[in-house]
Amino acid sequence: MSDEFKELDELFKPIFHMLMMLWTKSKYYNTAARLVVLVREICNDLIQQARTFIDGEEIFKSLEPSEAVAKLVLTLKVCGCFKSYYFDYKAKVATENPDNPWKFQNSSLFSRLDSFLERCHDILDLAQIVVQFNKLEKIEVGGTLGKTLTVTVHDIFDEFFGYFSKFQEITYDITMVEERQFDLDFHEFRTKIKELERQLGAVISQAFDDCTTIASTFKLMEAFDGLLEREIIQTDLERKHIELMRAYGKEVDTVAAIFAMFKDKPPTPKNSAPRSGAVYWVRGLKTRVQEPMEKLKTLSKVAMETDEAKEIIKAYDILIKALALYEQTTVEIWCSEIENTSDDCLKLPLLVRNPDNAIRVNFDPLLLKLLREVKYFLQLSIEVPENSQKIYQRGESFRQQTGNLELIAGIYNEIQDTMLEVERPLVIQKLEAIDEALNQGLNVLNWNSLKIEDYIVTVMSMLKELHEVLILIKGNVSKTEEILAKWEADVMFARKDGRVYTTEEFSESFKSVIDKRHNGITDGGLEVTKLLSLTNKTLKVNKSAPAWRVYTEFVNERVIDGFSAAINSTLNYLETQIDPEMMAKNETQPLLEISLELVAPEVVWVPEIGLAAGGAGVRDMFNGWVKSFVSIGNLMKRIDISEGNYTKEIGEDYEVSWNIARLNNLVLENEAKCTKFKESYDAYSYLWKDDLNESLAKFLEDNGKDNGEGGKDEPDLKIFDDKIAQLKNVQTEVQALPSSMVIGWLKVDSKPVKQALGTWLTKWIFLFTQHLSNRVISSMDELYQFMAFSNEVLDTHTVLVEPEPVEGEEDAPPPPEEPEEPEEPVEEGPDPREVLYNVMGCMRDIRKRQEKTDAMFDPLQQCVLLLKKYGISMNDKTLKSLEEAPMSWGGVKKKMLNVREKLSNKQQAEARAIREKSDSFTGKVEDYRKYFQTTAPFSVESTTLKPEFCDPAYEVLDHFHHGVADGTFRFGSVTTITEESRSLNESQELFELF
Numbered sequence: 001m002s003d004e005f006k007e008l009d010e011l012f013k014p015i016f017h018m019l020m021m022l023w024t025k026s027k028y029y030n031t032a033a034r035l036v037v038l039v040r041e042i043c044n045d046l047i048q049q050a051r052t053f054i055d056g057e058e059i060f061k062s063l064e065p066s067e068a069v070a071k072l073v074l075t076l077k078v079c080g081c082f083k084s085y086y087f088d089y090k091a092k093v094a095t096e097n098p099d100n101p102w103k104f105q106n107s108s109l110f111s112r113l114d115s116f117l118e119r120c121h122d123i124l125d126l127a128q129i130v131v132q133f134n135k136l137e138k139i140e141v142g143g144t145l146g147k148t149l150t151v152t153v154h155d156i157f158d159e160f161f162g163y164f165s166k167f168q169e170i171t172y173d174i175t176m177v178e179e180r181q182f183d184l185d186f187h188e189f190r191t192k193i194k195e196l197e198r199q200l201g202a203v204i205s206q207a208f209d210d211c212t213t214i215a216s217t218f219k220l221m222e223a224f225d226g227l228l229e230r231e232i233i234q235t236d237l238e239r240k241h242i243e244l245m246r247a248y249g250k251e252v253d254t255v256a257a258i259f260a261m262f263k264d265k266p267p268t269p270k271n272s273a274p275r276s277g278a279v280y281w282v283r284g285l286k287t288r289v290q291e292p293m294e295k296l297k298t299l300s301k302v303a304m305e306t307d308e309a310k311e312i313i314k315a316y317d318i319l320i321k322a323l324a325l326y327e328q329t330t331v332e333i334w335c336s337e338i339e340n341t342s343d344d345c346l347k348l349p350l351l352v353r354n355p356d357n358a359i360r361v362n363f364d365p366l367l368l369k370l371l372r373e374v375k376y377f378l379q380l381s382i383e384v385p386e387n388s389q390k391i392y393q394r395g396e397s398f399r400q401q402t403g404n405l406e407l408i409a410g411i412y413n414e415i416q417d418t419m420l421e422v423e424r425p426l427v428i429q430k431l432e433a434i435d436e437a438l439n440q441g442l443n444v445l446n447w448n449s450l451k452i453e454d455y456i457v458t459v460m461s462m463l464k465e466l467h468e469v470l471i472l473i474k475g476n477v478s479k480t481e482e483i484l485a486k487w488e489a490d491v492m493f494a495r496k497d498g499r500v501y502t503t504e505e506f507s508e509s510f511k512s513v514i515d516k517r518h519n520g521i522t523d524g525g526l527e528v529t530k531l532l533s534l535t536n537k538t539l540k541v542n543k544s545a546p547a548w549r550v551y552t553e554f555v556n557e558r559v560i561d562g563f564s565a566a567i568n569s570t571l572n573y574l575e576t577q578i579d580p581e582m583m584a585k586n587e588t589q590p591l592l593e594i595s596l597e598l599v600a601p602e603v604v605w606v607p608e609i610g611l612a613a614g615g616a617g618v619r620d621m622f623n624g625w626v627k628s629f630v631s632i633g634n635l636m637k638r639i640d641i642s643e644g645n646y647t648k649e650i651g652e653d654y655e656v657s658w659n660i661a662r663l664n665n666l667v668l669e670n671e672a673k674c675t676k677f678k679e680s681y682d683a684y685s686y687l688w689k690d691d692l693n694e695s696l697a698k699f700l701e702d703n704g705k706d707n708g709e710g711g712k713d714e715p716d717l718k719i720f721d722d723k724i725a726q727l728k729n730v731q732t733e734v735q736a737l738p739s740s741m742v743i744g745w746l747k748v749d750s751k752p753v754k755q756a757l758g759t760w761l762t763k764w765i766f767l768f769t770q771h772l773s774n775r776v777i778s779s780m781d782e783l784y785q786f787m788a789f790s791n792e793v794l795d796t797h798t799v800l801v802e803p804e805p806v807e808g809e810e811d812a813p814p815p816p817e818e819p820e821e822p823e824e825p826v827e828e829g830p831d832p833r834e835v836l837y838n839v840m841g842c843m844r845d846i847r848k849r850q851e852k853t854d855a856m857f858d859p860l861q862q863c864v865l866l867l868k869k870y871g872i873s874m875n876d877k878t879l880k881s882l883e884e885a886p887m888s889w890g891g892v893k894k895k896m897l898n899v900r901e902k903l904s905n906k907q908q909a910e911a912r913a914i915r916e917k918s919d920s921f922t923g924k925v926e927d928y929r930k931y932f933q934t935t936a937p938f939s940v941e942s943t944t945l946k947p948e949f950c951d952p953a954y955e956v957l958d959h960f961h962h963g964v965a966d967g968t969f970r971f972g973s974v975t976t977i978t979e980e981s982r983s984l985n986e987s988q989e990l991f992e993l994f
Contacts, residue, residue, distance in 0.1 A: 019089070050175070079113060276376030338387075347447070348362050349443060374391070433462060438459065472538050483524040528559060577591050578663065580670075594746055597756070603678055687730075789842075797902060800835060836907075840990040841990055844990055
């Protein structure tokens with residue numbers, strides 16, 4: 001539909017030509033009334049086509065405002081074209097048919113079309129307002145007030161969008177000229193828009209005031225482009241245009257001052273050529289004042305026609321002429337400078353050698369400067385001299401040649417700088433050939449010479465070949481050094497962070513690590529040998545050649561240094577794991593855990609911290625580590641003589657030896673600290689070395705009191721209390737000892753020895769408490785056994801006492817006689833005298849222990865309390881026995897007194913008999929003494945003592961000592977007399993006759 005409507009203007013000319021033909025030829029339509037009706041119908045059809053094209057109901061709903069503007073402009077153009085053709089043909093009819101021209105009133109023909117065009121203008125104005133105000137949504141105002149002004153602009157847009165959204169909600173076709181509601185709605189809309197324009201004008205005025213530069217002012221104008229043309233806003237900004245012009249005048253003055261200050265030495269970009277850079281600079285100044293002037297010319301005439309503006313324009317013209325003259329002069333000076341220099345520069349040799357033997361490209365800087373100047377002058381559209389133009393045309397060739405020659409010089413200089421003295425003899429022939437080829441570029445060829453490219457190719461080929469060889473052999477050395485560096489980086493000692501190992505765990509872990517590292521070193525050694533062999537094949541040098549032997553020794557020294565570095569790296573890492581200072585600084589946990597155990601009769605380390613049988617000690621383990629480190633010299637064959645290994649060199653390495661010695665000192669110092677820690681437990685050696693029973697016996701012996709009977713009583717309870725308390729204190733001391741101790745790189749587990757000491761202390765404490773417990777139990781058992789025996793013996797006194805007659809028994813009639821039964825045999829009762837002596841012996845025993853027994857109960861009670869104090873409780877049976885013992889003992893004593901009273905007569909009678917017997921025994925002893933004095937062999941009958949006199953004398957003496965009474969020795973022997981005396985003494989003791 002859009003394309004069809006655009007093409008309508010092509011039909012207007014044929015239509016009016018046909019109408020003209022009808023007017024001049026037809027007899028029917030050549031009247032004014034009919035032609036007016038026909039034109040009106042055409043106008044109505046055109047209006048309908050335009051309405052369909054615009055689609056008034058959807059124009060602001062489905063189309064973007066810019067698209068609506070385009071459609072409305074096209075509609076006005078097409079309709080205007082229709083009226084234009086009408087006036088053209090009206091004039092043509094008047095010329096060709098002056099007797100009958102078109103004398104129609106325009107209003108009679110185009111009244112409805114004009115109303116439609118007026119409506120379209122209103123709609124176009126509406127669409128343009130929408131387009132212009134839609135820009136406000138994305139506008140960001142700069143400057144110090146930018147944030148506040150931006151918010152205000154966005155608020156204005158939001159308010160506008162609300163008005164427009166309400167306008168979009170109308171339901172009628174706005175293109176229908178008969179719909180007068182549009183006029184009311186549009187008037188209301190424009191009234192609100194004018195208010196928004198006033199607000200926006202105030203905002204733009206504030207933004208103008210906030211602008212500090214001409215550039216920011218024009219940027220502001222560009223941001224509000226379109227809106228500034230609106231009448232209300234334009235009126236508000238007329239005064240700002242004058243201020244803008246005044247600010248531009250200051251800008252012109254500033255540019256003029258800059259030009260005057262820097263025209264002799266213009267500030268050019270870093271990499272630009274000086275003359276072209278000066279031109280570029282002056283053109284920048286020109287652009288700085290020209291572009292604002294072009295924009296200022298679009299301002300209101302009022303601002304441009306003031307006297308102040310005319311002075312500014314005059315200053316602008318003077319400045320522009322000065323800048324143009326400066327540009328022209330700069331170009332002319334450059335042309336005169338290059339007139340004679342270019343040809344001389346091209347005659348210089350390609351290369352030149354520096355005093356340090358390095359070569360460089362001999363491309364004159366003036367020539368390079370010329371090329372740069374020409375390049376930039378051409379970019380600035382400035383004509384350059386023909387000779388310079390020709391040189392510039394060779395610029396790409398010069399660039400390639402200098403680039404290649406720079407590459408050649410760089411490679412050659414790199415070879416000279418990086419080549420080692422041991423490498424030079426290996427490539428001396430290639431190096432001499434290259435020097436000979438370089439002499440051509442140093443002495444013969446210049447920049448005008450032919451076949452420079454061929455020369456470059458030849459020299460480049462020779463250099464690349466040598467360079468590749470050197471890269472290969474240096475790369476092999478670098479790979480060798482990488483292998484050696486990997487040996488150094490992969491230390492032969494590893495542990496998990498923070499883990500403390502047992503010796504068994506770490507031995508297994510270390511074996512895994514060291515095997516892996518040794519395998520890596522073995523593989524690396526084979527790779528180093530292969531790399532050296534590859535270098536030899538590349539150089540094609542005889543292995544017996546002196547130069548190759550020197551180079552091999554060079555690589556061999558690298559290998560030796562690599563072994564040394566690998567070992568020292570590992571030793572240094574090991575130092576961080578065993579040096580107390582480094583461990584404290586790095587907060588490193590101890591490496592190994594060992595235990596301190598009691599293996600009677602000594603406290604021992606498990607494993608031993610020093611050297612041990614079978615190599616199981618900690619120091620043995622450390623020595624094994626070090627041995628594994630230094631043994632890597634055995635893992636690679638020598639590369640200088642193809643036999644042997646590097647063990648000797650490692651052994652003679654001072655740094656390795658010094659590091660090992662330093663670590664050994666750390667290990668020995670740590671052993672000394674461990675020994676000192678162990679001595680704190682040796683102080684308790686008496687606990688397990690002294691015999692428990694012997695110690696108890698000695699304690700009882702040393703602290704017991706003499707009992708007057710050749711023995712000793714138990715020590716006081718206070719002494720037992722002190723001894724047990726002492727052992728308890730020792731137990732507390734042992735418990736306070738650390739269960740583990742970090743000593744350097746070793747963590748000591750002292751729980752085993754602490755547990756053993758605790759067990760021994762328990763035994764010692766039990767020894768004394770058990771003795772006291774046994775003392776209580778045995779004392780009670782013995783007392784109760786004695787009391788039971790005494791009661792039993794005392795109860796036998798009834799045999800000696802005649803029963804008393806029962807009251808009234810004498811007067812009772814005799815019992816009736818019963819028939820006689822056969823008599824049963826009567827058992828004989830106990831001997832009364834024996835019973836008497838047993839009872840008296842029992843009472844004697846009670847008397848003898850009475851004092852001691854009376855005093856034993858309180859100490860035993862105190863003994864029970866003492867045991868309870870140390871957490872030992874007696875069994876209930878013993879406690880009950882101890883509680884009842886005093887009463888039971890009192891009962892035995894009372895019973896003894898009662899029995900004694902009952903047996904007093906028997907006791908007195910037996911006492912008289914004993915006294916009589918004693919008196920008789922006294923006479924017997926006197927008779928025995930007299931008999932002994934007369935009968936004993938005090939002398940011999942002969943004056944001479946002879947052996948045969950001895951036997952009879954010994955027989956007499958034997959009889960006096962242990963013989964029996966007979967007819968000769970009627971008194972018996974001394975033994976008989978003694979036994980009789982002992983029996984008599986015992987009887988006297990029983991009956992208290994002393």
